[in-house]
Amino acid sequence: MNIILGAGIAGLGAYCADNSSYIFEQAPKAGGLCANFAINGFLFDKAVHLSFTNDAFVRSYFDRVKHYSHHPIPYSWYHEQWLQHPAQNNLYPISAEEKVAAVKGFMEREAKNNPSNFEDWTRSQYGEWLYENLFKPYNEKYWCTDLKKMGIDWIQNRIYRPSVDEVLYGSYTFETPNTYYAKEMRYPHTGGYEAFLTPVIQQAERNHHIQYNKKAVWIDIGRKEIKFADGETVSYEQLFSSIPLTDIFQMLTVCPETVKEEAAKLEYTSLSLVSVGFRKNIHLDKMWFYIYDRDIMAARAYMPSVKSPQNAPTGKSSIQFEIYFHPRNGAPERDICIENCIYALEKMKIADKEDILFTDYRILPYGNIIFKKDTIKTSKRLTDWLRTNGITPMGRFGEWKYLWSDQAFLSGYHVAQKQITNGEKK
Ligand SMILES: Cc1cc2nc3c(=O)[nH]c(=O)nc-3n(C[C@H](O)[C@H](O)[C@H](O)COP(=O)(O)OP(=O)(O)OC[C@H]3O[C@@H](n4cnc5c(N)ncnc54)[C@H](O)[C@@H]3O)c2cc1C
Structure with missing residues (x-):
């Protein structure tokens, strides 16, 4: 057989x-x-999962299931502010001094023909300020590895490369065109991504x-x-x-x-997932977002109850944080992760501790492949x-x-x- x-x-x-x-x-x-898990009538995926496939054959399977079609408007959290994603061409909310440094760095960037590692590639694409303040902190949290040791073949269209005009435009106004690589995000009405x-x-x-x-x-x-x-x-x-x-x-x-x-030398990241159920409906218009600041352990978070209201009981809502770690270093401690996510919720003014019905911590042994x-x-x-x-x-x-x-x-x-x-x- x-x-x-x-x-x-x-x-x-x-x-x-x-x-x-x-x-x-x-x-x-x-x-x-792609599987999910249920807690007290709440449904959580294993990290953010939405379908943006353009493949007709896959659609012929997925479209058998009733689903929502969401317009992707991701956000980034940077120094107490929400920036539209990708941050490099949506700098409007940051201070004037930071904008000057970011735009100046971008214009003075040295476009290397053949950067051989992720750090050099990012510096040469975005300039010094954007690298140091946005790309470095976020990518170190996400990849849990020295960016100089990472290759660049995996990047493809995953990171947006704006023109000077786009960087400048996005630093003057919130009204920027959506440059996210997917134009539609599909998610089942019921039963989670699974x-x-x-x-x-x-x-x-x-x-x-x-x-x-x-x-x-x-x-x-x-x-x-x-x-x-x-x-x-x-x-x-x-x-x-x-x-x-x-x-x-x-x-x-x-x-x-x-x-x-x-084979044993291949590297990958693992994830600690912190899922939170709220006793009330938290009104956050952000389905998922990226977190640049280092004081918050999670690199990303999403609202299951915004992907589908069926993911939470009526009148309640939920969020899940993704904390990445390198298995070589072991998983961060459960209580530290949960405490830090509650700190993040309060700092981002998403919810108060009293709004929390429960927290759940679990580990996904395999997250992302680290491309050396x-x-x-x-x-x-x-x-x-x-x-x-x-x-x-x-x-x-x-x-x-x-x-x-x-x-x-x-x-x-x-x-x-x-x-x-x-x-x-x-
Ligand atoms: C954080 C994160 C977010 C993502 N978001 C999205 C998204 O928004 N949209 C999207 O399209 N994709 C997303 N993906 C990618 C998507 O999850 C994967 O591409 C896909 O699920 C991989 O499927 P797989 O079957 O190859 O691997 P897996 O889902 O890992 O399946 C492998 C299976 O093998 C089983 N197995 C392992 N070892 C053994 C063994 N010894 N014996 C028997 N069984 C075994 C495992 O239990 C598992 O069920 C995301 C991935 C991650 C990590």
């Missing part, structure tokens, strides 16, 4: 292409990073093709067998894996130590090694690529589809 490891969106995408395969998932439910995947999950469950609490711990590529933590062993013909590269290599019974060591200068080459070598040895990697951590959920879905779909086509040709 064909086996899919992981019931995240990549694994479910693979199942859409090959619905005779069997999915094994370590968690008690499907969805992976609801986009529910029809596929239900199909796999109806077919008895999905098993939960099945953590793969050992893979024998010679015998084509997988052993699970509960002791069961299953054989496979084709194996599709969305297990992180850092983990899967440690599970292989036969694999050169040098290859295992290379050689990460893309290393992950290519590793995924090629897996393919040569009969394991097809897929998804964000299986392929070790900066994939959004739609891309992870397509990653799974395409690898399974390709194997079916190859099988038919034989």
Whole structure:
């Protein structure tokens, strides 16, 4: 039989292409990073999740689910003020002195032809002031790594590069055009982001093709067998894996130590999520926002109850903070994180301590891949090694690529589809 490891969106995408395969998932439910969790009638996603896919095929799946279409207007919190996002071309609220320094730095920036690391790239794109005051503090919180050690291949259109006119214009007025890379953000009416995947999950469950609490711990590529933590062993013909590269290599019974060591060196961030339920409706017109200031541990926050009012009981509301950490340094302490998020709520004048009904702290072991200068080459070598040895990697951590959920879905779909086509040709 064909086996899919992981019931995240990549694994479910693979199942859409090959619905005779069997999915094994370590968690008690499907969805992976796209799954949600419920507390006292409140629903939270695992970090901000909205769909902005332009892919017609993914839309044909997602659009089966009733959803809201939100116009994205993200904000940034910088020194006690709300700036529209991206901050570099929305500097209107900052002081005159800061504007002069920011615009001057931008105009004097030295556009290097071949910056080789993220710090140099950012300095050469935005100038000294914007780098030191906005990009550096935010990106250090988000990537938890020395920006000089990061590569630049992953940037693509993820960070907006304004013209001088746009920087100047945005420093004179709030009325700037929306330059965010997505023009529409879709989110299910009910059931959280995970609801986009529910029809596929239900199909796999109806077919008895999905098993939960099945953590793969050992893979024998010679015998084509997988052993699970509960002791069961299953054989496979084709194996599709969305297990992180850092983990899967440690599970292989036969694999050169040098290859295992290379996989173990890949870096990624983890997240501490602080979710807050409010006893009343907090009126914040910001669905999600970025936090530049260092005194606030979170790099980002979003309001689940603004994404969909169904995410909170009537008359109540919610927020979730994303605090990133490098697993090498261990997770920040629960109480410190919660205390800091309450401090942030009060400082940003979003809510008072008395408005809080509950707080929840949980950890997501895998957040973002940290793109060092050689990460893309290393992950290519590793995924090629897996393919040569009969394991097809897929998804964000299986392929070790900066994939959004739609891309992870397509990653799974395409690898399974390709194997079916190859099988038919034989
Ligand atoms: C903070 C954050 C915000 C994001 N926001 C957005 C957004 O707004 N829009 C968007 O489109 N995308 C967003 N993404 C990206 C999106 O979440 C991912 O691209 C997508 O969920 C990855 O899916 P996946 O199936 O590849 O991986 P995962 O969701 O990680 O799924 C892998 C699955 O494998 C299982 N597994 C792991 N090891 C084992 C094992 N040994 N045995 C069995 N099962 C195992 C895991 O439990 C998991 O269920 C965001 C990501 C992050 C981190």
